[in-house]
Amino acid sequence: MTETPTTYGGVDPALARSLAGRTAAQQPHWPDERRVREVRAALGALPPLVAPAAVDRLTERLAEVAQGRALLLQGGDCAETFAGNTPEHLRANLRTLLHCATLLEVASALPVVPVGRIAGQYAKPRSRPVDSDGLPAYRGDIVHSAAATPEARRPDPQRMLTAYADAEAALDVVRATTAETHTELFAGHEALLLDYELPLVRDGYGLSGHFLWIGERTRDLDGAHVALARHIANPIGLKLGPGATPAQALAYAEALDPDRRPGRLTLISRMGADRVSDALPPLVEAVAAAGHPVVWLCDPMHGNTHATASGVKTRHFDRILAEVDGYFAVHRALGSHPGGLHLEFTGDDVTECLGGREDLREDQLSQRYLTACDPRLNGRQSLDLARLVAEILLR
Numbered sequence: 001m002t003e004t005p006t007t008y009g010g011v012d013p014a015l016a017r018s019l020a021g022r023t024a025a026q027q028p029h030w031p032d033e034r035r036v037r038e039v040r041a042a043l044g045a046l047p048p049l050v051a052p053a054a055v056d057r058l059t060e061r062l063a064e065v066a067q068g069r070a071l072l073l074q075g076g077d078c079a080e081t082f083a084g085n086t087p088e089h090l091r092a093n094l095r096t097l098l099h100c101a102t103l104l105e106v107a108s109a110l111p112v113v114p115v116g117r118i119a120g121q122y123a124k125p126r127s128r129p130v131d132s133d134g135l136p137a138y139r140g141d142i143v144h145s146a147a148a149t150p151e152a153r154r155p156d157p158q159r160m161l162t163a164y165a166d167a168e169a170a171l172d173v174v175r176a177t178t179a180e181t182h183t184e185l186f187a188g189h190e191a192l193l194l195d196y197e198l199p200l201v202r203d204g205y206g207l208s209g210h211f212l213w214i215g216e217r218t219r220d221l222d223g224a225h226v227a228l229a230r231h232i233a234n235p236i237g238l239k240l241g242p243g244a245t246p247a248q249a250l251a252y253a254e255a256l257d258p259d260r261r262p263g264r265l266t267l268i269s270r271m272g273a274d275r276v277s278d279a280l281p282p283l284v285e286a287v288a289a290a291g292h293p294v295v296w297l298c299d300p301m302h303g304n305t306h307a308t309a310s311g312v313k314t315r316h317f318d319r320i321l322a323e324v325d326g327y328f329a330v331h332r333a334l335g336s337h338p339g340g341l342h343l344e345f346t347g348d349d350v351t352e353c354l355g356g357r358e359d360l361r362e363d364q365l366s367q368r369y370l371t372a373c374d375p376r377l378n379g380r381q382s383l384d385l386a387r388l389v390a391e392i393l394l395r
């Protein structure tokens with residue numbers, strides 16, 4: 001893990017001022033700073049990937065979620081890869097997103113806002129700097145290759161330009177799917193890699209995607225990621241794990257939603273099935289008491305990851321469902337709106353998460369374990385989960 005003081009030349013001067021002296025967690029050690037500056041300048045000269053008007057439309061739709069009149073469904077790969085950036089894979093993920101959204105829509109009688117983890121989900125934060133082979137941990141295709149050699153893991157700034165081109169191509173698929181379905185689909189990712197994100201800040205918007213979130217590992221209130229989020233007008237997500245205190249949740253709401261604007265801030269709880277019932281209520285109550293109209297979203301994936309005896313990272317369907325169930329129970333008890341779900345899934349027939357209707361077992365994980373980072377629900381498991389969530393909504 002790296003903590004680097006930020007010195008970003010060439011970015012919006014007001015943004016540069018608010019970033020000055022702040023540390024940015026989880027940034028790569030680029031081997032060649034001159035090349036990074038060139039790539040940042042090249043990104044800064046490229047057109048924005050999304051339009052401010054589309055970002056504002058998403059904020060308006062999320063305002064409906066914040067006010068209890070809609071639900072939000074976010075989902076897609078944990079880590080998008082350059083090799084996986086094919087129309088087939090993208091469409092399979094978007095179809096899964098829309099299919100799940102429809103199931104929730106029917107059960108809740110509320111519109112569901114679909115946001116993909118797509119067209120920019122190329123950078124990963126890691127809890128350990130070194131992987132099980134003793135190599136620098138894989139930080140996403142935007143930084144280096146996942147291949148297990150020291151050369152492959154060397155950060156290459158040129159990859160940020162490939163990421164931009166891939167995001168552009170993925171957004172074409174997103175827009176084509178929107179045109180077919182008459183439902184506007186939006187793109188979101190973790191705004192992690194600042195050398196990529198900052199040159200795409202234009203006119204007070206982060207135009208690398210519609211929805212940008214801050215992860216559990218980079219949410220230092222005084223850090224660069226929160227400063228970036230404060231500067232931009234996008235709808236912002238913030239992940240909160242079981243260690244988050246009510247005072248912290250409130251401080252984030254004050255920092256990121258000072259105007260109490262519905263749709264601006266989504267707090268994404270990722271507590272784990274065992275912790276959601278005790279850890280979530282005090283956060284919801286503190287934020288509500290201060291009058292912040294946030295969207296509360298449930299990420300039932302990241303608090304429920306474990307390794308099998310042979311060291312394969314996985315998640316059990318039942319634990320994922322248990323966290324969702326606990327999250328709905330918390331909101332029902334408090335009278336707050338359960339805003340929706342944030343999932344890691346793919347429409348592809350992978351074998352990465354255990355359980356589900358087909359009761360995937362540990363010895364089957366290796367059959368099609370294709371994720372570049374965390375285990376995803378496959379298409380079947382995703383629809384099963386959405387059906388069970390629909391039952392919860394109908395209770």
Ligand code: PEP
Nearest residue numbers: 078215216217239270302
């Ligand atoms: C993720 O969404 O892939 C992720 C790393 O989540 P978190 O920041 O909640 O751990």
Ligand code: MN
Nearest residue numbers: 078344373374
């Ligand atoms: Mn993940």
